[in-house]
């Protein structure tokens with residue numbers, strides 16, 4: 001059994017065949033899917049999807065690259081964050097690769113950390129070319145009890161260690177199948193701190209690189225982790241599934 005801990009099934013890329021994609025994932029042994037919200041509309045759609053499917057859970061957030069397009073209403077987000085099927089706040093963090101307003105990004109990130117603490121749910125972190133600033137904000141903030149996860153991790157172990165030290169898990173996706181640099185931290189990050197995800201429709205793993213990604217491909221991430229850690233696929237699947245269940249209270 002596997003859990004895709006980071007999917008964007010509410011994106012329009014799945015409008016034509018969303019139900020089939022979901023069915024396919026459950027058929028090949030994906031037990032649960034965490035569908036991650038990125039802005040107000042997408043977060044509401046994410047909740048709706050989670051209400052439709054028993055084994056899909058949702059998260060809500062205003063993504064750092066979306067902060068320029070929407071006004072952040074703290075009361076409204078707090079209300080959404082309390083929804084029963086919401087298992088985490090995110091993805092949130094900073095993204096300096098995309099050029100949107102850095103100060104606004106920081107402001108929204110801090111507000112969402114506060115909301116995560118208020119509702120006692122973990123954070124799903126996004127960080128792109130901004131690890132130093134993300135770590136700086138986290139280490140100066142009150143954090144939710146179970147902390148959370150840094151998603152789509154592809155930097156080296158020295159950076160992974162800093163997130164681990166703050167109590168966060170590390171989640172890997174398709175880019176670990178692209179090159180050795182992206183998977184270099186896996187050997188040293190303990191298996192009980194690892195989760196797997198697709199980040200679909202993005203980041204399709206080899207052999208589907210460049211195509212639309214989907215939750216059924218999460219098995220390729222478990223396979224890669226098993227290969228690098230020299231353990232069985234079953235061991236990688238089981239442990240990462242347990243880690244997700246425990247973090248998100250599933």
Ligand SMILES: [Zn+2]
Pocket residue numbers: 006008036091199
């Ligand atoms: Zn994502």
